[in-house]
Amino acid sequence: MGLDPGLRRLALGTLLAAYAGPVPPDWAVDLLADGLAGHTLFGTNVHDPAQVAASTAALRAGRPDVILAIDEEGGDVTRLAHATGSPYPGNAALGAVDDPDLTRQVYAAIGGELAALGLTLDLAPTVDVNTADENPVIGTRSFGADPKRVAVHSAAAVAGLQSAGVAACAKHFPGHGATVADSHHELPTVDVPPAVLRERDLPPFAAVVDAGVRAVMTAHIRVPALTGDGPATFSRAVLVDLLRDEYGFTGAVITDALEMKGAALAAGGVGPAAVRALAAGADLLCIGAKVDAALVELVAAEIVAGIGDGRLDRARVEEAAGRTAALAAWTGPADGPAPVAADLGYAAALRAVHVEGDLTAAGAPLVVQVHATSTIAEGRVPWGLGPHLPADVAQARAVAGETDPAELRGLAGDRPVVLVGRHLHRLPGARELVEALAATHPVTVVEMGWPAAWRPAGARAFVATYGASHANGRAAAKVLGLTD
Incomplete structure (x- = not known):
């Protein structure tokens, strides 16, 4: 017996998938028509601007309000310029210059490029405070080691991106900057009391919430005082009590990729990880980069099963799908992105x-x-x-x-x-x-x-x-x- 069509569509509405290659396969478009929230584009999906624009147009034909996301941080993490390196410096350089208006201009330029290609959500900026020199996964993706400076530039980055009509997603809540392990490979632990997080890691998140950020991404890190033995992605104390109730965030909570070891190993697979993330308060579940139709259907089926066996409340999934739909429906200013100064990125890098x-x-x-x-x-x-x-x-x-x-x-x-x-x-x-x-x-x-x-x-x-x-x-x- 197949899945209940209504429940399957509801489950799909919480999933952010991906596909391989420069041309969206039929299944990627068909699932959008069935209710899939959207896709993330990676470097393998990017050959040149005309090709990316054609891809986003093909995906939008599946459903006009599809979420089309990308990790375009500038600096060391770029998908659009993966073949050559980004024409923009990343957060560490912008933090070193310490000119918030420059940060806003650079992110507005990045947002303008994304908007012109039909992309609607940037999985950026990274707002982690890089307090560990040995951090293997954040480093130059951070605006720096000072919470106040990172907060100011994080808010400027969000303002810049969203001024171009591209939704920003601040990451990785509640802060990945003090880790010395990579959550792609294992579950890092940040063993500090909540008071330390509030002073050291959380000020940038407070700043982006105040700046109207449309989305926040969870971290696959363990903070024992809040999350117990699991990651923040599976913690209601982090996603609801802290992010929503204490910091007042009302947008969409997006998970980091559930295929990452920090989540998948902790839950026993991507499907169970999806159920646990939704139950904890996440709204849009990033499956990962290696995705096909079978994996999407497996995850959707696990969510439907979770509703059936009591692991998930249907109202919680409806809430998540509603927030995801609101993110998809959001559009930025009608006047579009502002003109970009020639060699903006090089001039910024030179100052750094x-x-x-x-x-x-x-x-x-x-x-x-x-x-x-x-x-x-x-x-x-x-x-x-x-x-x-x-x-x-x-x-x-x-x-x-x-x-x-x-x-x-x-x-x-x-x-x-x-x-x-x-x-x-x-x-x-x-x-x-x-x-x-x-x-x-x-x-x-x-x-x-x-x-x-x-x-x-x-x-x-x-x-x-x-x-x-x-x-x-x-x-x-x-x-x-x-x-x-």
Whole structure:
């Protein structure tokens, strides 16, 4: 016997799916007609602007009020520019500049691009306060380590996005910035009392609620004092008592991807995770990136079963579907996005570059890029100075812990060395590599990740870009005098 059509449609109205490839498959459009809330587009769905616009038009043909979401944070997390790197700096750079109006302008520009392509929801900004230098998943996605500064810029980002008619989704509630584990792979724990969260992690969320943010995304993190043994995504104390009752949020609560280990392992699968998230107060359930029709139907069936066996109250699911429908129906100002200043992102990235020490080493350098892995959130996006360097600038690559410093000394000869890395302070073998080179050559370190307290012994200069976007790389090359 099939699902009750009314209950199936109700369940589908709480789900945000995804599909593979540049062309929406028939099932992705058909499920929208059946009531599916929408889809998230990932890098695999993005080839060029015309193709993305055609995709969103095809999806909207399934149902006009579909939610079309994307993770477009600027900086290190970009889907539209995954092939080249974002033309905008990310949050850490904007926080370093500390000009809220600039933050608003950058996010308005991002929102304008999304709106022009038919996208309606940006799963941004990240408003986590990055208080842990070792944080493997937030880092440069954060506006900084100071709650007040992060709050101001978070509100500015929301205002910018929504001024372009694209709904903003602040993430990751109640704060992912103090974690030293990645919730894509495990369930991180933040073992602090609620009073610490209110002082350290929650001010940015209060600010975005006041700014009228349309959506808030949950974090797959465990805060034992509030969530017990499970993640915040499954915690009514977090999603209802804290977010709605204490902070007054009335928009849609969106889950982080339920396929992530921080949720799926805790619940015993994506279907049970969906039931638990809805019961806790979530409204729109992001299934993840690896989705097909069978998985959507499985999750919908589990929600319907949850209503039948008492794990879910039907009224709760109706409330969730109603909030999701309200998010889908929201539209921004009729006058559309404001004009964008030429080279806005590059100019912003240039303002963010911070130099410590002396950049005047004589001679054209050897530019060495140290290999760094990417997180699932970032994806494999090009980074570094390479695309911005003239052909006559010598370049090399190194792997920390594997490349012999003597090999790089031989390549450098009498030239100074510019060593470019991401999160060098926590990359095994990177500190030793840098300091071994600095013992024999003038070395300038360009840190394109989160700049921690560590500074390499013997280095002539330390340059922090606060991100590794295309704009950040171009700005660093300019400051170093390697390009006009």
